[in-house]
Every structure is written in C-alpha cells, then in structure tokens.
Amino acid sequence: MKSTFQTIRALIRKDMQIESHTREIFTVMLVFALSILFILNFALEQNVKVRTGSAAGLIWIILILAGQLGLNQIMGIEKQGNMIEALLASPVPRSAIYLSKTISAFVFMFLMALIIHPLYCIFYNVPMISPDFILVSALGCWGYAALGVLISAMTIQTRTRDILLPVLFYPLIIPLVVTTVKLTGSILSGENFSSLLSSLYQILAFDIIFTASGILGFELIVED
Amino acid sequence: MNMQIPKKLKILDWFSFFLILFTCWLIFYKTPVEMNMGLVQKIFYFHVAYAWIGMVSFLVAAISAIIFLRKGLFIYDAVTESAVEIGLVFTLIAIITGSIWARPIWNTWWTWDPRLTTTSIMALIYAGYLFLRGSLDNPEKRRKITSIYSIIGCLSVPLTFFSIRGVRSIHPVVFGGDTPDFNMDSQMLRTMLIAIAVFSIFYIAVMWHRIRLAELKEEIEQLKLTSEEDHD
Numbered sequence: 001m002k003s004t005f006q007t008i009r010a011l012i013r014k015d016m017q018i019e020s021h022t023r024e025i026f027t028v029m030l031v032f033a034l035s036i037l038f039i040l041n042f043a044l045e046q047n048v049k050v051r052t053g054s055a056a057g058l059i060w061i062i063l064i065l066a067g068q069l070g071l072n073q074i075m076g077i078e079k080q081g082n083m084i085e086a087l088l089a090s091p092v093p094r095s096a097i098y099l100s101k102t103i104s105a106f107v108f109m110f111l112m113a114l115i116i117h118p119l120y121c122i123f124y125n126v127p128m129i130s131p132d133f134i135l136v137s138a139l140g141c142w143g144y145a146a147l148g149v150l151i152s153a154m155t156i157q158t159r160t161r162d163i164l165l166p167v168l169f170y171p172l173i174i175p176l177v178v179t180t181v182k183l184t185g186s187i188l189s190g191e192n193f194s195s196l197l198s199s200l201y202q203i204l205a206f207d208i209i210f211t212a213s214g215i216l217g218f219e220l221i222v223e224d
Numbered sequence: 225m226n227m228q229i230p231k232k233l234k235i236l237d238w239f240s241f242f243l244i245l246f247t248c249w250l251i252f253y254k255t256p257v258e259m260n261m262g263l264v265q266k267i268f269y270f271h272v273a274y275a276w277i278g279m280v281s282f283l284v285a286a287i288s289a290i291i292f293l294r295k296g297l298f299i300y301d302a303v304t305e306s307a308v309e310i311g312l313v314f315t316l317i318a319i320i321t322g323s324i325w326a327r328p329i330w331n332t333w334w335t336w337d338p339r340l341t342t343t344s345i346m347a348l349i350y351a352g353y354l355f356l357r358g359s360l361d362n363p364e365k366r367r368k369i370t371s372i373y374s375i376i377g378c379l380s381v382p383l384t385f386f387s388i389r390g391v392r393s394i395h396p397v398v399f400g401g402d403t404p405d406f407n408m409d410s411q412m413l414r415t416m417l418i419a420i421a422v423f424s425i426f427y428i429a430v431m432w433h434r435i436r437l438a439e440l441k442e443e444i445e446q447l448k449l450t451s452e453e454d455h456d
Contacts, residue, residue, distance in 0.1 A: 150376070154369050158359035167355055171348040172376060175383035206383060213379065217372045220293065 004096050011092075011100030016107075018077055025073045026108045033066035033116050037123060044124075051124045056185035059120050060177060063113055064144070068166055070108045071148040074101055075156045084156075084222070094219035098149060102214065105145035113137040132187045139203045140180035146210040147173055153221045176206045227440070233432050240426040247415075247422045255415040258408075267325045269416055273423040275318035275343065281311025281427070282350060286378035289371035301367040302438035303431075304374055308353050310430055315347045342385045349377040363445065 019025050040058060044050050078084040087097060117133060120126070148169060155164045183199045251269045258265035285307035292300035322340065323333050334340070356373055360366035408416065 147376075151373075154356065154373060157362075157365060157369065158356065159361065160355075160359045164352075164355060164359060168352040168373065171345050171352060172380045174345055175380060175387035178384075178387040202387070209379065209383070213376055217376070220368050220372055 007092050007096040008100045012103050015104040025070050029066045029070045033062050036062045052126045056188055057181050060181050062116055067109050071152045072162050074105050075152040079156050095215045098214050098218035101149045102145045105149055106142050109141040130187050132193050136183050143176040143207040143210050146214050150214040179203050236429045240429045243422040247419050250415050255412055264328050267321050269419040271321040273419045274314045276420055277427045278311050278315035278318055281307045285374045289374045292371050302435050306431055306434035308350050312350045338388045345384050346381045
C-alpha cells in the first residue's frame with residue numbers, strides 16, 4: 001500500500017516536472033480559458049441580468065472547454081516518444097498510473113477554477129465570491145478528471161485522438177455538469193449551504209462511480 | 225461460415241414481416257381513435273415500441289460487453305456492436321416520432337423534458353461508440369476499449385436521468401402513470417402491448433442479421449491476415 005502511494009507521488013512529481021519545463025498543459029489551458037472569458041463579453045454584450053443569472057453555467061463551460069485541452073495533453077505526453085510503453089513495462093500498478101494522472105489533471109483543473117471564478121466576478125462586475133464554491137469546484141473537478149483521464153486513455157490509442165475526446169467525453173459528463181452547475185448557481189445566489197447537501201452528495205456519488213470505473217477499466221484499456 | 229441465410233432466420237424474417245402488417249392493421253383499423261388527440265395518437269404505438277427496444281438494446285450491449293471482458297469470446301463483442309448500432313437506429317426513430325407527435329399536442333417540436341433529454345444524450349453517447357470503434361485499428365484493442373465504453377455509457381444514462389429529474393416533466397406516463405389526458409382503454413393498451421411484442425420479434429431478426437454480418441466481416445479479416453502471411 002505504502003509503495004503504491006510512493007509510486008503515485010513519484011508519477012505526479014514527474015508530470016509536474018514535465019509541466020514546469022514545457023508549460024504545455026496549465027498555461028495553455030489558462031490562456032484558452034481567458035480567451036473564452038473575453039469572447040463571452042461580446043456574446044453577452046452589456047446584459048447584466050444574463051451575466052449574473054448564467055454565471056455558474058458560463059464559468060463551468062469555460063472550465064470544461066479548457067479542461068479538455070489538459071486532458072488531451074495529460075495522456076498525450078506519455079504517447080510522445082512511446083513513454084507509455086516504458087511506463088507500462090515498469091512494475092507499477094496500473095491503478096497507480098490512473099490515479100496519478102487523475103490527480104495531476106485535477107490539480108490543473110482545480111487551480112484553473114480558483115483563477116477563473118474570481119476573474120469572472122472582476123471582469124463582469126458580479127459580486128459572487130463564496131468560500132463554498134471551493135468545495136463544489138473541488139468535487140466537480142475531481143469527477144471531471146476521473147472520467148476524463150479514462151476516456152483520454154481510450155482516445156490516445158485512436159487515429160483521431162484529439163477530435164474524438166470531446167465527442168465521447170461530453171455526453172458522459174453531462175450528469176456531473178448538470179448537478180455541479182445547479183449547485184454552483186444555488187451557492188452564488190446565496191442559498192443556505194445545508195439545504196444543498198443532497199446535491200453535494202449526488203456529486204460525491206458521481207465522483208465515486210467515475211473513479212471506480214477508472215480504476216477498474218484503466219488496466220484493460222492500456223494493456224496490450 | 226455459410227454465406228447462405230439460415231432457414232430459421234428466413235422464417236423469422238417473414239414471420240416478423242406479417243406480424244408488423246397485422247399490427248399496422250390493428251393500429252389503424254381496429255383500435256379506436258383517441259378522443260382528445262385524434263389520429264396523431266396512433267404514432268404512440270410505434271414510438272413506445274421503438275423507445276423500448278432502443279433502451280433494451282443498449283442494456284443488451286452493456287451486458288454482452290461485460291461478458292466479453294470476462295470471457296474474451298468474439299461473439300459477445302459482435303453482439304455489443306450489433307446492439308449499439310440497432311439500438312441507436314431505434315432510439316433515433318423514437319425521438320423523431322415523439323417529436324412529430326409533440327408538435328400538434330404540445331405545440332412544439334421539442335421540450336427539455338428529462339426523458340427526451342436523457343434519450344437524446346443516450347443517442348449521443350452511443351453515436352460516440354460507433355466513432356470510437358471506427359477509429360481503432362487493432363482488433364483486440366478495439367474490442368476491449370469499446371466494451372468498456374459501452375459499459376460506462378450504460379452507467380451514465382440513469383445518472384443523467386437522476387441529475388435532471390427535478391425538471392418538471394410533461395411527458396405522458398404510458399404504463400402505471402396518472403397523466404389525466406393519457407388514460408388508454410383496454411383495447412388501446414392491448415394494441416400497445418402487441419406492438420411492443422411484435423417489434424421486439426423484429427428486433428431479434430435484425431440483431432440476428434447484424435451479428436451474422438459481424439461474423440462474416442471477422443472471417444474476411446482473418447482470411448486477409450492469412451493471405452498476407454502466406455505472401456510474406
């Protein structure tokens with residue numbers, strides 16, 4: 001058990017070191033997210049009501065679209081120079097590879113959520129900062145990363161990898177997105193957090209189902 | 225493998241053909257016209273049957289995918305592939321027929337009702353399955369990866385329904401519901417059940433044909449591989 005944790009930690013460190021050298025994941029995601037944030041300004045014009053009322057949905061649309069770039073790359077870096085084969089040849093449990101990739105993707109997504117949310121509030125002048133958003137973001141980003149890494153592991157083996165990921169991933173992630181957006185919207189509109197616990201448990205259940213599917217399915221997907 | 229269509233399958237083809245003709249006669253000539261909706265309600269006998277078969281087909285796909293992952297036998301992958309393809313066609317027809325019915329009754333082609341939304345998302349998920357299958361070259365990988373995807377797809381459908389069930393539904397509940405404008409008399413209910421049974425028999429016939437096609441394709445692939453090895 002201890003060695004599995006050490007393996008996961010080592011694999012995450014590897015991903016983070018690659019990212020710190022190349023800046024191909026988080027930086028790209030962030031710049032892309034900011035671009036959408038600016039495009040929204042022209043789409044929404046000066047309609048303050050729309051900006052405030054649709055804030056939860058718009059923030060998550062930005063995160064989902066930008067997160068997809070990260071998912072493409074998080075498994076894609078292993079494909080470059082056939083690093084994935086070296087990784088699979090090493091005596092490392094497949095579940096450890098899956099969990100390390102999920103944690104790395106989660107870290108990138110969560111950091112982006114923490115940046116994009118206040119930026120949305122600043123750019124669109126909507127006073128909606130709430131600490132509860134951090135918990136909801138964490139749960140939403142985990143579910144996104146857990147299922148995203150699994151689907152990304154499938155699509156990197158196809159001919160049309162980058163195109164196929166959103167086609168497969170978006171319809172599957174809809175239940176998580178619907179619940180997370182609903183919960184974020186309720187928090188931002190100032191509803192009492194204790195009345196939203198059932199939605200929170202629902203996101204938690206999705207996270208558990210997606211993570212369990214990933215741990216069980218990843219080995220079958222990557223093995224030759 | 226014998227290229228000839230088996231005799232039993234030919235009998236099933238003709239049997240389902242005549243049963244469908246009989247069901248159409250029942251629907252259009254023997255079942256009374258619904259009082260409030262009029263003739264357009266008759267589309268429901270087809271719509272419910274197609275929607276039912278679509279859902280059952282995706283369930284068949286997930287179950288055969290699980291068995292394939294456990295046993296590794298080609299036939300179960302062929303069943304999954306066939307069930308997804310046919311299920312998708314039936315689901316799309318169910319969505320279109322539902323939309324045609326909704327236009328005069330709800331005064332709109334589309335509403336974001338949980339059932340409509342879930343069914344459409346289900347169709348998108350399984351359309352993805354076909355894209356995934358088409359872009360994987362290695363047959364072993366293709367079978368494993370698409371099996372896992374079809375299981376995850378089947379898991380995601382009820383989750384989607386639960387996540388949007390809070391939205392007020394205007395979709396009539398045909399069986400066991402209390403929708404005031406959708407109380408069918410016994411004759412209508414009997415026709416509905418016959419239509420579901422008949423189209424289920426038709427589904428079995430189509431599935432049989434599609435599985436045979438998958439087996440023939442597999443045989444051609446194997447022959448190609450053997451001839452390439454002989455050339456080498």
